[in-house]
Amino acid sequence: MNERLAAKFEEIGQMLELLGANKFRVIAHEKAARVIRDLPGDVGELASDRERLLALDGIGAKQADKIAEFVETGDIGEHAELRAKVPAGLLDVLSVPGVGPKTVKAMWEQLGVTDLASLQRALDDGSVTQLPRMGAKSVERIKASLKFLESGGSRLPIGVAMPVAERLVAMLREVEGVAQAEFAGSLRRGVETIGDIDILACVENDEAAARAHKALREGVVDVVGSGETKTSVRVSLERNFGRWKGHEEATGPTVQVDLRTVPGESFGAALMYFTGSKAHNVALRERAQKQKLTLNEYGLFPDDGKSEGSPQSRGVKPVAGKTEGEIYKKLGVAVVPPELREDRGELDADLPGVIELEDIKAELHAHTTESDGEMALAELVRRAHERGFHTIAVTDHSKSATVANGLSPERLKKQRAEIERLHEQLDADGVEIDVLCGSEVDILADGSLDYDDDVLAALDFIVASPHAALSQDTKTATKRLLRAIEHPLVHVIGHPTGRLIGRRAGLEPAMGELFAAAKEHDVALEINAHWMRLDLRDTHVRAAGEAGVKIAIDCDVHAPADFDNLRYGVLTARRGWLPKDLCVNAMTRAQLRAWVRSKRS
């Protein structure tokens, strides 16, 4: 519901813009869309309470009316009225990179462009050049953008982009005269998908900058543009895990990488600026303004009473800029970790100490060769121990998961015996790790579990997950998951919605009801750390945390490298403001044992 309503608001804003409405009215709708999209719970649960709607930053009387109207009727009258005036395909045209509202409006009014197809025709027959300021280069740029969109110019999962960025950052740090290099943008904020990779390098002088830009240009698929302070290239994703060298033609998917070089005195300001989010930056700048300061990507500047050009061009000395920390400090707010910079109240909140990667001491969702994992039991346990974990839960699939070689109750018994033998061996070797004999039990379509209670009761640990029937309606899905949460033997609900990022929406249960039930029954909800899942998502985690629900961050380990996905789970947890004390994987061994056994008394 949140997503659908947010899209409505976004479209209202875009249509208003194409009709030439006041730009601040447009911005107000964009902001409302973002606020609704970021809403922790379902907007439907909120809509009846007008006071709470109005309390949201950016929602006034008119927007509150529209929200209530949408929740009640499933549509917004204003949206329908605008839709009658603005062709639907124009919004697709607006999404073409490099084509903004002014251009779309002119194309529509003067050339009759109403969708991508008619845009393509206007480009091909040259009629677009009739428009003012539309020359040959602009036409080529738009054509290239259209091609990019056709080739699936969609956002990359964070797990695909991150290794590329880290490889390039490491390479840049080796360049002589480069004091620091960091990736910024949505990647640094830990967003689940990213559009391009922004890298910032702090250089000692112009020569060092030139070396850095040259280093990035060498051995990449395509150089989009290169100047003294900015270079844009496209990097092949397929050589992602191989050697970073060579000029051979790559035909596969690529990602755009932008490198900017900045001097040390403004590195912090630039890093902050390029990390965003844009909304966070705007909020910070408004705050600076109230304190008679100007914040830009060069630093934080005092007001000198002039307004000609930028402060740095007037020779004004910045009061901060070298580091992000000193800028936040001068503005009188707590240093905000990158993952929280979304203008979701982080500047006014008493920020909690959010969880960190090092806090995780247990993996509670792992598969072996008994079902669909790649590692035998002993190897799984050894690798968990090498990671410094005090506990590993062995949770192979249950019997209905036939494609994943789910275990029958008989095989489960055998596995239990094997784990007991392993425990004896570990004791003898002096290896301290708790190996929990568990299962990832299917939550069947009606909410019942895939093993009988006597089978479940014989296990130490139960992760219950939905795997099939992932298109159920909200009511059915809510009932299904509530039934699993209420089951007295269940510890964790694994990947609660079953979504796959960019591929499958998954279930859309009433999250507020799930959180209340999870809290009541002391069941943890999982953040599945695989970058294709990240389920729960960040906004869910925020609401769950506020409701006091326990959260598990699990890698759903199938292969050795899956342990490395933990970082994405932790990034998502941090985006959800998760404090360490709500995360079951961050418990001490004794705390975890106590919680695990509490379900078996």
Added chain:
DNA sequence: GCCGTTTTCGGCCCGACTGTTTTCAGTCG
């Protein structure tokens, strides 16, 4: 259309780049 440590009216972040201009509009982040 929203909002208030000057304000219930009059503001609403800041700068760079690009291509097209002959001083700047449009787009982006």
